[in-house]
Amino acid sequence: MDLTKHIDSAHQSFQDWRKTPFEERQKLLLKLADVLDKNKQTYAEIITTEMHKPISQSIAEIEKSAGMIRFYANAENVLKPEKITTEFNVSEVHYDALGIILGVMPWNFPFWQVLRFAVPAILAGNVILLKHASICFESGDEIEKAFAEAGFPKYIFQNLRIGHNEIKDILENPLVRGVSLTGSEKAGSEVASLAGKNIKKSVLELGGSDAFIVLEDSDYEKAAIDGPAGKLQNTGQVCNAAKRFIVHQDIEKEFVPKFVEEYNSYQPADPFKKETKLGKMARPDLADELEDQYKKALKHGAEVVLALERISENEFRPGIIRVKEGNPILQEELFGPLAILMIGKDDDEILKLANDIPFGLGNAVWTKDKKRAQFFIDNLESGTVSINKSTSSDARLPFGGAKSSGYGVELSLMAIKEFTQVKTVVGNI
Ligand SMILES: O=CCCCC(=O)O
Numbered sequence: 001m002d003l004t005k006h007i008d009s010a011h012q013s014f015q016d017w018r019k020t021p022f023e024e025r026q027k028l029l030l031k032l033a034d035v036l037d038k039n040k041q042t043y044a045e046i047i048t049t050e051m052h053k054p055i056s057q058s059i060a061e062i063e064k065s066a067g068m069i070r071f072y073a074n075a076e077n078v079l080k081p082e083k084i085t086t087e088f089n090v091s092e093v094h095y096d097a098l099g100i101i102l103g104v105m106p107w108n109f110p111f112w113q114v115l116r117f118a119v120p121a122i123l124a125g126n127v128i129l130l131k132h133a134s135i136c137f138e139s140g141d142e143i144e145k146a147f148a149e150a151g152f153p154k155y156i157f158q159n160l161r162i163g164h165n166e167i168k169d170i171l172e173n174p175l176v177r178g179v180s181l182t183g184s185e186k187a188g189s190e191v192a193s194l195a196g197k198n199i200k201k202s203v204l205e206l207g208g209s210d211a212f213i214v215l216e217d218s219d220y221e222k223a224a225i226d227g228p229a230g231k232l233q234n235t236g237q238v239c240n241a242a243k244r245f246i247v248h249q250d251i252e253k254e255f256v257p258k259f260v261e262e263y264n265s266y267q268p269a270d271p272f273k274k275e276t277k278l279g280k281m282a283r284p285d286l287a288d289e290l291e292d293q294y295k296k297a298l299k300h301g302a303e304v305v306l307a308l309e310r311i312s313e314n315e316f317r318p319g320i321i322r323v324k325e326g327n328p329i330l331q332e333e334l335f336g337p338l339a340i341l342m343i344g345k346d347d348d349e350i351l352k353l354a355n356d357i358p359f360g361l362g363n364a365v366w367t368k369d370k371k372r373a374q375f376f377i378d379n380l381e382s383g384t385v386s387i388n389k390s391t392s393s394d395a396r397l398p399f400g401g402a403k404s405s406g407y408g409v410e411l412s413l414m415a416i417k418e419f420t421q422v423k424t425v426v427g428n429i
Pocket residue numbers: 108109237238239240392393
């Protein structure tokens with residue numbers, strides 16, 4: 001592929017797009033949301049074909065994407081110059097678009113992840129090159145077509161069917177000004193190193209192994225229903241899903257059987273059937289990896305609460321393991337239908353268990369006591385803390401990680417500024 005041709009056309013397009021008023025860009029976003037509504041079923045079928053998510057969840061992904069686009073289409077213009085009072089008669093902060101931004105995006109939410117990065121960046125006046133996961137090239141093509149169908153100028157959004165090796169060439173091109181990556185820690189570290197070497201901004205949204213803390217004073221019957229739904233959505237392949245269920249010892253006997261029963265009601269079935277709650281994993285090698293992690297955890301002393309059972313090359317009956325501190329599996333993300341159960345004796349111990357991992361993306365705590373909730377809000381090392389609910393992203397609220405879960409902000413009004421150049425204008429005219 002002639003990358004220079006794509007980069008040059010993106011750059012040409014940027015010259016006009018950066019001058020297009022914010023409100024004009026927003027009008028096109030409204031049309032983009034309509035295109036998503038219109039093609040919802042087609043896009044959902046492509047997603048399910050490419051990565052085997054249950055069809056109802058693929059439809060929900062498109063609906064959520066359209067909702068997010070409408071949020072930005074109606075958002076206040078946060079890029080207006082801000083006036084600051086100084087001794088000069090002009091003191092302002094401006095936010096200029098950066099230019100071409102590369103998106104390196106994963107297969108688990110083939111439309112949502114791409115659009116949630118691209119839409120605020122485009123609204124800020126940038127243009128996008130996408131390197132999608134290789135199993136989701138068709139989703140990438142459809143997103144490119146959706147921008148065209150909505151009436152965006154040519155080359156505002158280009159899907160490049162390329163491999164990882166080309167990322168280096170793109171980031172070395174001086175016309176490319178930043179990169180946003182959602183993916184593994186390893187991929188994030190490699191791409192951010194390249195960006196850093198070339199002095200380019202990066203945003204990283206990486207893995208998680210989030211705690212779902214259930215205290216004895218909570219509505220734990222509800223937690224026993226919401227927990228499995230959070231963990232097993234998208235067949236357990238969600239960065240910010242609950243992955244470690246940390247339960248107060250006083251409710252172990254009541255909570256755990258209810259939780260296991262509900263969890264076990266998620267059984268793999270045809271992803272194209274509307275009622276299916278658990279699909280197949282995206283690729284057989286990812287299923288191999290999960291099975292290896294299961295064996296490793298057991299080898300280091302984990303106990304089986306519900307056996308993980310592989311029933312085809314990329315399908316499992318979901319499993320739960322009980323893990324104690326020190327098991328090396330706690331340093332890893334389990335990306336599939338395998339959950340960790342831990343028991344803690346009090347809030348201090350539970351907090352320690354929750355924080356004692358490399359990641360911190362979307363922890364949740366269940367309690368009816370405001371003081372105890374505040375203790376966890378103040379002390380969890382996490383990009384998001386959810387109270388009495390499963391973690392999920394919301395277009396209106398910032399999304400990002402702590403520690404090895406990444407840096408930078410997606411979603412909310414803050415994301416509009418993420419790929420802009422802050423320009424200070426000061427003096428007398
Ligand atoms: O893997 C990360 C998925 C993010 C899902 C969300 O935005 O809720």
